[in-house]
Amino acid sequence: MERNGRVEGKVVLITGVAKTNSIGFSTARVFGEEGALLAIVDISPKVHACADELRKEGFTVSSHTSDLTKMDEVQAAVAAAVTCHGRIDVLVNNAGMVIEGMEEDFTDFAHMSEKDWDFGIAINLKTQFNVTRTVIGGMIERGYGRIVNVSSVTGPVVANPEEAVYCAAKAGVLGMTRGVALDVARHGITVNAVGPGWINTGSTTEGERAGAENTPLGRAATPAEVGKLICFLGSDDASYITGQLVVIDGGNTIQEYKGPSELYY
Numbered sequence: 001m002e003r004n005g006r007v008e009g010k011v012v013l014i015t016g017v018a019k020t021n022s023i024g025f026s027t028a029r030v031f032g033e034e035g036a037l038l039a040i041v042d043i044s045p046k047v048h049a050c051a052d053e054l055r056k057e058g059f060t061v062s063s064h065t066s067d068l069t070k071m072d073e074v075q076a077a078v079a080a081a082v083t084c085h086g087r088i089d090v091l092v093n094n095a096g097m098v099i100e101g102m103e104e105d106f107t108d109f110a111h112m113s114e115k116d117w118d119f120g121i122a123i124n125l126k127t128q129f130n131v132t133r134t135v136i137g138g139m140i141e142r143g144y145g146r147i148v149n150v151s152s153v154t155g156p157v158v159a160n161p162e163e164a165v166y167c168a169a170k171a172g173v174l175g176m177t178r179g180v181a182l183d184v185a186r187h188g189i190t191v192n193a194v195g196p197g198w199i200n201t202g203s204t205t206e207g208e209r210a211g212a213e214n215t216p217l218g219r220a221a222t223p224a225e226v227g228k229l230i231c232f233l234g235s236d237d238a239s240y241i242t243g244q245l246v247v248i249d250g251g252n253t254i255q256e257y258k259g260p261s262e263l264y265y
C-alpha cells in the first residue's frame with residue numbers, strides 16, 4: 001500500500017521516550033504512522049526497548065541514551081541520530097517532569113532548596129535549550145524545520161501547589177518558544193509549544209484522575225491525542241503557525257466552575 005502521511009520521509013527526533021504509556025512514545029507512534037523516520041532519546045536505557053516496540057509496528061527507529069541536561073551528551077546523541085538518518089527535520093522537545101524510575105518531587109516553595117530549583121529548571125527547560133541549540137544550525141542550513149516544545153498548562157496558564165519550579169520552567173518553555181520562533185522565522189522554521197492538561201499516562205496519580213473527571217469533557221486525554229496535536233504542529237499542515245502555545249486540556253482552563261460536574265452541569 002502506498003503511504004502518504006502528513007510527515008512522509010521526514011526525520012523526527014523525539015526526546016523523553018522510556019515507557020510505552022507516555023506522551024513521548026505515543027507521539028513517536030503517531031509520527032511513524034504518518035510516515036516519519038524516528039530518532040528517540042532518553043536518559044533511561046529503556047529507550048531501546050521502546051525502539052524495539054516501535055520497530056515491531058513497522059517503523060524505522062534509532063534510539064539513543066543521553067542526559068539532556070548535559071550539552072556534550074546532547075551533541076553526541078544528536079550526532080548519532082544524524083549519522084543514522086542524515087538530518088533532523090522535526091524536533092519534539094518532550095523530555096521533562098521526572099526521570100524514568102524516579103519519583104516526581106513536589107516541594108512547598110518555603111522549603112525548596114537551591115538544588116531542587118536548579119534540578120527542576122535543568123530537566124524541564126535547559127534540556128529543551130540544549131537540544132534545540134544543537135539541532136537548529138542544521139535546520140537553518142537546509143532552510144526547513146519544525147520544533148514542537150512540550151510545555152504544560154501548569155505554568156503558562158494555571159498553577160498547582162508545590163510545583164513552583166515546574167511552573168517556572170514550563171512558562172520558560174513558552175517564552176523560549178516565542179523568542180526562538182522570531183529568531184528563525186525567516187529560515188523556514190516554525191517553533192510552537194503544546195500545553196497538555198490532564199493526560200492519562202503511566203505516571204497519573206489518583207488526584208490527577210479526579211481532576212480529569214471534573215474537566216468539561218469529563219476525562220483525561222489519551223497520550224495519543226497529544227501526539228496527534230504534536231504531529232500536526234510538526235507537519236506542513238501547520239506551516240503558518242509559529243510562536244504559539246496550543247492548549248489541549250478538555251476545556252479545563254476555560255471553565256470558571258471547578259467542582260463536581262453533577263452539581264452544576
Ligand SMILES: NC(=O)c1ccc[n+]([C@@H]2O[C@H](COP(=O)([O-])OP(=O)(O)OC[C@H]3O[C@@H](n4cnc5c(N)ncnc54)[C@H](O)[C@@H]3O)[C@@H](O)[C@H]2O)c1
Nearest residue numbers: 016018022023043067068094095096097099100152196199
Ligand atoms: N502527563 C501529563 O499529564 C502531562 C501534562 C502536561 C505536560 N506534560 C509533559 O509531557 C512530557 C512527557 O510527560 P509524560 O507524562 O509522558 O511522562 P514521562 O515520565 O513518560 O516522560 C518524561 C521522560 O523524560 C525523560 N527525561 C527526564 N529528564 C531527562 C533528561 N535529563 N535527559 C533525558 N531524558 C530525560 C524521562 O526519563 C522520561 O522518560 C513532559 O515534558 C511533561 O512535563 C505531561
